[in-house]
Amino acid sequence: xxxxxxxxxxxxxxxxxxxxxxxxxxxxxxxxxxxxxxxxxxxxxxxxxxxxxxxxxxxxxxxxxxxxxxxxxxxxxxxxxxxxxxxxxxxxxxxxxxxxxxxxxxxxxxxxxxxxxxxxxxxxxxxxxxxxxxxxxxxxxxxxx
Amino acid sequence: xxxxxxxxxxxxxxxxxxxxxxxxxxxxxxxxxxxxxxxxxxxxxxxxxxxxxxxxxxxxxxxxxxxxxxxxxxxxxxxxxxx
Numbered sequence: 001x002x003x004x005x006x007x008x009x010x011x012x013x014x015x016x017x018x019x020x021x022x023x024x025x026x027x028x029x030x031x032x033x034x035x036x037x038x039x040x041x042x043x044x045x046x047x048x049x050x051x052x053x054x055x056x057x058x059x060x061x062x063x064x065x066x067x068x069x070x071x072x073x074x075x076x077x078x079x080x081x082x083x084x085x086x087x088x089x090x091x092x093x094x095x096x097x098x099x100x101x102x103x104x105x106x107x108x109x110x111x112x113x114x115x116x117x118x119x120x121x122x123x124x125x126x127x128x129x130x131x132x133x134x135x136x137x138x139x140x141x142x143x144x145x
Numbered sequence: 146x147x148x149x150x151x152x153x154x155x156x157x158x159x160x161x162x163x164x165x166x167x168x169x170x171x172x173x174x175x176x177x178x179x180x181x182x183x184x185x186x187x188x189x190x191x192x193x194x195x196x197x198x199x200x201x202x203x204x205x206x207x208x209x210x211x212x213x214x215x216x217x218x219x220x221x222x223x224x225x226x227x228x
Contacts, residue, residue, distance in 0.1 A: 033228055048153055048154055048157075050151070050153060050201070050204070050220060050222070052204055053201060053204035053205075053220070056204055056205075057204075057206075078227065089228075090227075090228060114225075114226070114227055114228040115224065115225055115226075116206070116225065116227075117225060117227035117228070118153070118201070118220075118222065118227070119226060119228075120153060120154035120222065120223065120225065120226055121226045122154070131154055131223065132226045133223075133224075134223070134224035134225065138224075138226075139224075
């Protein structure tokens with residue numbers, strides 16, 4: 001289990017190279033979140049984080065995922081600071097005996113990271129700056145677990 | 146008692162600083178909010194709608210009616226937008 005909160009970019013291939021090598025692993029799933037620019041006006045996204053609580057909150061999510069889906073390994077890298085359109089924001093990888101567990105656990109991670117990991121996104125566009133608001137759907141997504 | 150109070154995202158912007166040490170005898174988070182609101186308009190503005198705020202006590206998500214006894218760090222912030 002590896003959890004990293006950093007401002008630097010990460011190398012996806014390198015992060016996955018040594019991931020899920022335990023002999024009882026039959027499936028790995030990885031997800032990468034990128035900075036999206038729907039209107040072509042985004043200059044950058046500022047990601048603020050709560051040092052300490054971020055790592056603790058993600059560890060709590062990871063512990064539950066490992067237990068529920070008997071994961072053989074998991075990995076979360078989440079960035080903060082100024083990110084440009086197309087930049088990688090975060091990644092999560094899960095390793096399990098079978099693919100269903102690996103896929104489901106990755107979705108669980110994403111739903112919980114969205115509204116339980118203390119990060120806040122601010123979009124700075126040509127027309128001004130605005131904090132990204134949490135959606136009701138994000139909170140609702142937790143109910144399925 | 147002395148409590149470290151942290152602010153994030155637009156709460157931090159409205160209050161104008163990321164953290165401060167507060168001397169208080171508040172028994173709950175709500176009482177602390179009431180004290181802060183009475184201080185200055187910027188606090189009143191930041192805490193005007195508690196439904197749009199979340200609170201963490203010693204880095205764990207909590208509730209506004211939670212007691213403050215033994216708590217060292219209180220953080221106020223809007224709903225999180227990670228991932």
